[in-house]
Every structure is written in C-alpha cells, then in structure tokens.
Amino acid sequence: MTSPSHSATTTSPTELPADLTLARVADLARLRPGTIRVFQRHAIDFCCGGGKSLAEAASRAGVALAPLVDEIRESIVASDGADRSTSSDRPGSWLGALPDSLADLAKLIVGRYHVALRGELPRLVKMADRVEAVHGAAMPEVLPRLTATIRALEGALVAHMREEEASVFPAIERLELAVARCEAPGSEGLAVAIAECEREHVLVGEGLREIRALTSGHVPPEWACNTFRGLYHGLAELEREVHEHVHLENNVLFPLTLQLAATGRGGARAEGAGHIVSNAKD
Numbered sequence: 001m002t003s004p005s006h007s008a009t010t011t012s013p014t015e016l017p018a019d020l021t022l023a024r025v026a027d028l029a030r031l032r033p034g035t036i037r038v039f040q041r042h043a044i045d046f047c048c049g050g051g052k053s054l055a056e057a058a059s060r061a062g063v064a065l066a067p068l069v070d071e072i073r074e075s076i077v078a079s080d081g082a083d084r085s086t087s088s089d090r091p092g093s094w095l096g097a098l099p100d101s102l103a104d105l106a107k108l109i110v111g112r113y114h115v116a117l118r119g120e121l122p123r124l125v126k127m128a129d130r131v132e133a134v135h136g137a138a139m140p141e142v143l144p145r146l147t148a149t150i151r152a153l154e155g156a157l158v159a160h161m162r163e164e165e166a167s168v169f170p171a172i173e174r175l176e177l178a179v180a181r182c183e184a185p186g187s188e189g190l191a192v193a194i195a196e197c198e199r200e201h202v203l204v205g206e207g208l209r210e211i212r213a214l215t216s217g218h219v220p221p222e223w224a225c226n227t228f229r230g231l232y233h234g235l236a237e238l239e240r241e242v243h244e245h246v247h248l249e250n251n252v253l254f255p256l257t258l259q260l261a262a263t264g265r266g267g268a269r270a271e272g273a274g275h276i277v278s279n280a281k282d
Contacts (some may be wrong), residue, residue: 020069025057026050026251034075036247040240042068043212047246048198048205098252102260103173105253110169113245114161120238121154127231135228139221146214150235153207157242160200168193172257179260187261194254201246208239 016023016031028035029046039046042063049057054072058065099105128147136143168190175187212218218236220229 020072021053021055021065023054024050025052025054026247028054028072029247030251032072032076034078035072036244038068038071038075040243041071043217045205045243047243047250048202050247050251098248102176102253102257103169105248106169106172109245109248109253110161110165113241113248114165116241117157117161117245120234120241121157124231124234124238125151125154127227127234131228131231134225142214146211149207149210149214153204153211156200156204156207160197160204164197168197172253175257175261179263185261190261191258194258198250198254201250204242204246208242211235212239 016027020028025039025044025046027050029039029050036046038044042058042061044057044061044063052060054069055065058068099108125147128143128150132143132147171187171190171193175185175190178185215232215235218232218239220232224232
C-alpha cells in the first residue's frame, strides 16, 4: 500500500458529485461527517484509504453498493434535518463542528486523541499480556501475534504523536500566523514532513487491519473471560478513534495546510487560514 500524497497546489473539493458512487470516501467523511458512522459499520477505510471512490471502496470491502449508497444518503439527510444539533456524546458527532484555525484544529487533535491514546495504549498492552498469559495455550496462533502487534502499534503511535507535537504542528501554527500577517510562510520542508506523517499513518492502518483479522473483527470467543472481552472491546474502540484521528489529519488538516502554504508562496493576500478552512467545510 502506497502512502497518500498531496500536491501543494491541490485543493480539496467543497461539494460532492450528484452521483455519490463517484465521490471519494475521504471527501464524504470530510464534508459529511455523519457518513463516518456508515463507513465504520462496514469497515470501510475513510482515512488512509479514503482516496478511493465509494464504488471502489465498497467493492474492496465486499459491501453491496446500492444499499451502501442508500445508507450514505440517509446519513446526509439526517445530518441536514432536525437533529443537526446532535448530542456531543454521540460518537463522531462533533466532527462537523471543527475550529476554523488550523492551529486550533491541531490542538484539538492533541487534546481529543493524543492524550487519550497515551492512556489507552498502555492499558491495552497490559490487558493483552494478561490474556496471553492466561489463554495463550488455547489460542497459540492468535494471542502471541496479537500481543506483539498491539505492542508494536503502541510504539509506532507514541513516536508518531511525539514528532507531530514537537515539529509538525508547531510548523503549521507558524505558517498560519505568517500568512495571516502577509509574511513569507517559511514552510519549506513542511510538505516532506506531512508526507512522512501520512506514510506512518499507512503503517498504523496496517497494524489495525492485522488486529481486526487476528480478532475476527473484534469478536471474542464464547468462552472468553471479562478481561478477554474487555480487550477486544477496547481494540474496537481504538480502531474507531484512530480512524477518526487520521481522517482529521489526512483529509482535513494536512490538505488545508498545503493549500495555505501554496497561497502564501503565491503572494496572494490571505484573509486568514479560517477563510480556507471554512470554505473547505461548507
């Protein structure tokens, strides 16, 4: 699987095609966040693999296209209807009300996802160790590999988040401030750093798919103890959270950052990063 890439001159579409089968999954998730729940229900990758059309994504996931399109349309109608003001405790509901500032979006990602992952990943590793120790003999082909995969995923994510917080996100904040002041953006190297982040996202996605395969879709055996069941539930939640996390970076933050950098380098007067973000979300 190759890493997705963005050209500095590429802009994200602000409207969906009339034929939703032609829409990119990433654009559906970005412009209509309510569709994320549909993609999660059918295990369709809307973050790293979001560059595929809905038709191609459905085919790859083995999902019937016509009913999927119906579900997508229903989710769009629901988000446009009376329940637009959905409760903030509904999974993914807040994704439709993102901050206009790229710096604030980066801070939201840190506060909403990075902090939680730093607490959740060690918990899952500890549970996996315990489950393997108690039940490893009953599932020798699964549990040792599962524990190793979770541990590797923890290491990859912790290092990835550390680099984003120390380098990538501060560079985005400096870029936004420079463009708002009509100064030279000084964003050399940012595109390379973003491409590396996206490459690491691909590797994380592969780890999540490996976990899904090893756990048969996060379904524990009937005889599983509560710790075993808690581990599988936690892994399902981890997949959902990381997919949302990567979606916000790959499909919102990073493309808009590169678009803003191109605007600054082109010498055009910027009205502030919020103008670009707002247009992309409308």
